[in-house]
Amino acid sequence: MSALQAVAKTSAPTPEYYFQEARAFFDAFKASQAIISYRKSLLMTPAAPQALNNLRLLEQSIGRMPDGVKSATRACVLEPGNTALQHGLTDALLSAGEIEHGQARNFWRHLKPEILIIRQGLPEEWNGGPCRDGQSLLICHEQGIGDEIRFASCIPDIQKRFGGPVILESDKRLATLFARSFPGLTVVEKVQRSDSNPPTAQYRPLVEEHGIGRYIMLADLQSFVRPSLEAFPRTAGYLTPDVTETRHWKDHFRATGKQPAVGLSWRSGMRRAGARHNYPELQDIVPFLKGADFLPVCLQYDMSSSERTAIQKASTKQLYIPAGIDQRNELDRVAAMIAALDLVISPNTSVLMIAGAVATPSIGLHSERGATFLGAKTDPWFPEECSLIKSGDGSWSALINEAIPYLTRMLSKGGRLK
Incomplete structure (x- = not known):
């Protein structure tokens, strides 16, 4: 910022100057000034x-959703063939609660270069109608683990609507959990993608083996069974963790003392540009360790030794590291472990999704009310989540200080806010 100010003193500001100034304000968590x-x-x-x-992104970050839609629309008018801008408009519409309009143009996501996969050998796309001639419906895998878990909540309603055999293409780490949770569902491992650019995936053998007559992409399920906020279930939990494994972890946590067990995660394992705006830093979560009496269970599967040392230095309360479990790959066991916890605290990661899916109460630390909120004040996919939102003008440390009273209240009421 100081370099930009020096330039402004020697010459008249240019459009590029203001563009860079906006980016500098954004990096300093000053979204309103960046706007x-x-x-x-x-x-x-x-x-x-x-x-x-x-x-548009900044307007959404401070809750000005209608303004975000206007900015995104103007961008698309100027450059209608730009896939990223078109997807940005979809995101803006869903974030603003214009659900039907947003879902109708959600196909733009598949054209983004980082998502594009050429799926070969598929039948016609499903139009929402009932099963015909006994042929199966294939739900094609897409998105990451967290979104895969989120959109899987639609499967029981899809099974009822279709009325015939349903095949789910899944990340193999979730296959056992999904098969247990959805009776009558056939779960198959994700079809291998090629190393080409764009990658290809050959579905013909799968289609022939299972008599598949129609397909639908996983994230498109919502357009048929979640067309409005009123269509979301009010009861929490739709995944069924292993009972024996859950009991094992409950006994394990109980053996450490009488304190409630609270799972902690602070970032996604996928490092992306702008991550500091989406996830708190390690030092930001330290106040949680001091804010209430509980057993802090580490759910950050890729925590480094330096992070562990830093937490040990910052707090007298040490993170409990679950032993004998691969939290990255043994997701069926992870789901059981999370089901055994009293509460989970996490930003928008797969950990938070799993907590919601197994009905473990949670505090979600969100950088904004994004597209998955569909205009709601709290995440409609997970009724047991207490959703706290960091404004684009606010810091993570401020949000976490705000979250501590919620943590105290939820622990006093058995993990529930109400």
Whole structure:
């Protein structure tokens, strides 16, 4: 920021200057000021779709959802063939609660280069109608583990709607958990993708083996069975963890003392640009360890030795590291372990999704009310979650300080806020 100020003193600010100034404000968690800078840049160069898209992201981050839709729409008018901008408009619509409109154009996500897969040998796409001639419906795998768990909540309603055999293509780490949780569902391992660019996947052998007559992408299930917020179940939990494994972990945690067991995660294992805006830093979560009396169970599967040492130095309360379990790959056991916990605290990661799916109460630390919120104040997919939102103008440490009273209240009421 100081370098930009020096430039402004020696010459008149340019659109690029305001563009970079906006980015600097954003990096400093000052979204409202960044918005002003983007608007100054756009006054000088109105036909700048990338600046409009960045403006859209910032408007969403501080809850100005209608403004985000307007900015995204303008960007798409300027560059209609830009897949990223079109997907940005979809995201803006869903975030604003324009569910039907957003879901209708959600196909844009498949055209993004980082997501695009050429799926070969598939039959026609399912139109939502009932089963015909006994042919199966294939639900094609997409998204990461967290979203796979989220959208799997739609499967029982899809089974009822289709009325015939349903095949789920799944990450192999979730296959056992899904098969146990959804009676009548056939779960198959994800079809192998090629190393080409874009990658290809050959579905013909799978289609022939299972008599598949229609297919649908996993994230498109919501368009048929979650067309509005009223269509979401009010009861929590839809995945069934292994009973014996859950009892094992409950006994394990109980053996450490009488304190409630609280699972902690603080970031995704997938490192992406801008991660500091989406996930708190390690030092941010330390106040949780001091804020209430509980057994802190580490659910951060890739925690480094340096992170562990840093926590040990920052707090007298040490993280409990579950032994004898691979938290990255043994997801069926992880689900049982999370089901045995009294509470989970996590940002938007697969850990938080699993907690919601097995009905473990949770505190979700979100960077914004994004597309999956569908305009709601709390995450509609997981009724047991206490969703706390960090504004684009706020820091993670401030949000976590806000979360500590919720933690205390939920622990006093057996993990539930109400």
